[in-house]
Amino acid sequence: MPTGTTLIGFADDVAMVVVAKGEQVLMHTANTALQRAARALPPKESYQIPWRMVRFKLVFAEHINKTVEKAEKTLTALSILMPNIGGPRASKRRLISSVMHSQILYAAPVLSTVANNANLVKKLNRVQRLMAIRISSAYRTISGEAAGVIAGIPPTELLIKERAEV
Structure with missing residues (x-):
């Protein structure tokens, strides 16, 4: 995974956390990580993402x-x-x-x-x-x-x- 990317697994879920200083760097890093993860997974026509939160500041x-x-x-x-x-x-x-x-x-x-x-x-x-x-x-x-x-x-x-x- 690219620098600033962490994968967290729990049961049958995996979450990817990407930390970056700017929006462009964040998007590039996240897209690169997603592409690498997609290559590692068996190919499927679609993946379901229940919800996602992208924040530039930690908002809980x-x-x-x-x-x-x-x-x-x-x-x-x-x-x-x-x-x-x-x-x-x-x-x-x-x-x-x-x-x-x-x-x-x-x-x-x-x-x-x-x-x-x-x-x-x-x-x-x-x-x-x-x-x-x-x-x-x-x-x-x-x-x-x-x-x-x-x-x-x-x-x-x-x-x-x-x-x-x-």
Whole structure:
């Protein structure tokens, strides 16, 4: 890969990160890297790119907004598994917690650099609060901290820090 290009693999996904000082250099480097990657992959008529973000400055707000939106949709879909009376079984609690944390903490090493940004962390905390309420079958008026304690879920900031260190 060209200088300034890094490939990051996770499960069946690969992300390419290109860092450059100017738009022209960025485009040239990214195109060269994409051509090299395309030659290495089996030829296909088309490749599907679910979404992409190109920024000349590191802006995490858009990434976090998309992450929160996706996590809220997933939580709504998984909530169908939860009974209204008696609370969820342990297996369902683990499933929801695991799936939600996988989504909201996907880029934890990068998110750790903005963990001191209260507005961005607040958005992630909102999703985690909703998850904790569903897991603990609590009323929606409960605080996020209390719901997290009852559900046995550490605060988002600690989870981000933990994943970044690992």
